[in-house]
Amino acid sequence: MRYPPFLTMFATLMIVSTGLGILHSYHPQEGLGSYPEVAPFTAAPAVIRAGDTATLSWASRGAESLILVSIPEGRPGAEEEVRGLPPAGMITVRPLATTRYLMRCVTVSSGRMCNKSETTINVKGTVKEVPHIIESGFGGSN
Numbered sequence: 001m002r003y004p005p006f007l008t009m010f011a012t013l014m015i016v017s018t019g020l021g022i023l024h025s026y027h028p029q030e031g032l033g034s035y036p037e038v039a040p041f042t043a044a045p046a047v048i049r050a051g052d053t054a055t056l057s058w059a060s061r062g063a064e065s066l067i068l069v070s071i072p073e074g075r076p077g078a079e080e081e082v083r084g085l086p087p088a089g090m091i092t093v094r095p096l097a098t099t100r101y102l103m104r105c106v107t108v109s110s111g112r113m114c115n116k117s118e119t120t121i122n123v124k125g126t127v128k129e130v131p132h133i134i135e136s137g138f139g140g141s142n
Contacts (some may be wrong), residue, residue: 001034036062038103041117050096050125058101063105073098094135098123 048054060066066085067078070088074097085091086107099121105114 001069003043021119036060036105036107036114038063038066038114041101041103041119043101043119043121046120048095049126050123051093051094053094053134054121055090056101056119057103058085058103058117059088060105060114063087067104067106069102069104070095070100071100072088072096073100093121095121096125096126 027066038058038060042056044057056068058066064087065083067088068082068085068091068095070080072095080086082091092100093099100118101120102116102118103118107113
């Protein structure tokens with residue numbers, strides 16, 4: 001039985017493509033799940049003393065911008081949100097209490113929002129109130 005040339009060519013392309021893995025080109029990378037996503041999202045160091053700094057760092061795949069939410073332990077309603085973070089980067093934080101950080105990515109073109117990634121910075125000790133100090137040096141003469 002003879003098949004039309006276009007069907008023969010199509011079948012040949014399908015067999016070759018499948019053999020080369022072209023039709024199955026999406027292979028999730030190790031540690032990366034669904035698309036879009038934030039992975040990894042880490043805090044370093046993960047344990048600090050009250051008032052010390054830590055660095056949150058992240059990378060994402062398929063995100064156009066990110067949203068960071070901080071949720072301090074024992075302070076209901078004190079959540080803070082930062083929108084418009086770049087798809088990869090880092091930010092320095094100075095939590096005064098153990099704080100959970102949630103990172104979500106946004107894709108404007110598809111309108112999809114990815115699952116949240118989270119990390120926690122455990123804070124040991126308490127911080128005393130620091131008096132407000134105004135330093136001079138704004139120019140001009142006294």
